[in-house]
Amino acid sequence: MELKDADKEMFETGLAIRSAVLGKEYVDKSINSADAFNQPMQELVTEYCWGRVWGRDGLDRKTRSFLNLAMLSALNRPHEIKVHVRGAVNNGLTREEICEVFLQVAIYCGVPAAVDSFRLAKEVFAEMDGKA
Known part of the structure; x- marks a missing residue:
């Protein structure tokens, strides 16, 4: 094409x-x-x-990462969650902020969605820390 x-x-x-x-x-x-x-x-x-x-000026990359993590958790997209956890860190989110996103997910999207997202994020963090 x-x-x-x-x-x-x-x-x-x-x-x-x-x-x-x-x-x-x-x-x-x-x-x-x-x-x-x-x-x-x-x-x-x-x-x-x-x-x-993502190239628009209306939101910064950090804010877009917050949104993506929440939406991907709600949609139960494990592969994309892992990709975007790493992206969120690259965009300046701390692990504590990512934790807060997933706690918010637990309340508004369901505990199972948040539990899965926490588990996936731990896998990414282990990889990033060289412990996987």
């Missing part, structure tokens, strides 16, 4: 933000392992999610 100039620019913006938040290695692996089937999804996510939404 050939991207138009404006789309290419937004894709590059999204790629830079996505790499800064999630880590270049993770993003490169996602982009480089794309095939004809899922390449359109990688382009969509990078251009629209990361370029057009």
Whole structure:
């Protein structure tokens, strides 16, 4: 698929933000392992999610990470929770702040959702601390 100039620019913006938040290695692996089937999804996510939404000025990256952790917990998306816990740390959230997000999730989305999110975050923290 050939991207138009404006789309290419937004894709590059999204790629830079996505790499800064999630880590270049993770993003490169996602982009480089794309095939004809899922390449359109990688382009969509990078251009629209990361370029057009994360690239907006209305919220800072830390606030967007707070929101993502809560929404992904509510939606029970374990893979994305793990990815975004690491991204949240990259965006300046402390472990205490992440704890507070998941406590809020427990009240408004249910204890099971929060329990899973705490467990997933502990796995990410162990990996980050070199204990996994």
